[in-house]
Amino acid sequence: MKFLAKILVYPKEGVLDTQGKAVARSLKRIGFESLKDARIGKFIQVWIDTENSGEALSVAEAMCSELLVNDLIEDRAIEIEECEQ
């Protein structure tokens, strides 16, 4: 079966996120007074062909630890969904 892994990678709490800070400043400047903070990460999609969603999750987790995520500075969240192709 084919699965889509949606991987969200974002800076760890406490890691200086200069992009997030700059974007937050701009949002404030253009009038979003209610803004408390902004953080910027990245969104990665990978399509995986495995027997079931559990296996797809294991593959996606391995991809994260081996290449996609640097544990020192980043956290991640993974969602797996079935897909047709």
Add this chain to the structure above:
Amino acid sequence: MKTAVIVFPGSNCDNDVVHAVSMVFGPVVSKVWHEDESLPEGTGLVVLPGGFSYGDYLRCGAMAAKSPIIAAVKEHARKGLPILGICNGFQVLTETGLLTGALLANRSLSFICDFCHIRVERNDTPFTSRYATGQVLRIPIAHYEGLFYLPQTELEALESEGRVVFRYCSPEGDTDERFSPNGSLNNIAGVINTEGNVLGMMPHPERASEDLLGSTDGADLFRSVSDWLEGGIQA
């Protein structure tokens, strides 16, 4: 001194390093393609040069750190032989785990290409024996992601083990944080591994190795490594 300069797709300081090392020692320098699986026989110094390996995609140095040649580089490190990562090469070394830390976007969010001053924090390494501790060097930087980061406890461990080799400073050697061009924690410009044979630094010593370039302060780094290798201090 036989030197191997690793070339990744997107490296752009490889020829600068070849030139600088050749100027200082003669042309015993090989360029090694990242897809190779071994280093030339008798390699002393390995240099991971600056540039934009893999277009800096994903994270700087992340994909280069997975190149076939990296196993041989790690083996070189395990033997206690010297490895120098400059700029993107430093980023690659942190991604391989040979060095601790990460290089984040500069605090100013701008690419900085300029001369800076760095203070030599220790001269008992293979890379710094020709310098005096406390000596101030004038060497250029050229990077967007050069802010050295480690979580606080690990940063304290790095400091207490004396593994900071270079720190950004004023021309007089003051390491107040305002003299850090990129916002690096503790003004860190270069660090070494616990064993003392793998050095990563953001400034470019190869771009400060002859008078024509406006500074020769970087040349003694390569001379130091040569001295060390000739001294036969090998694991």
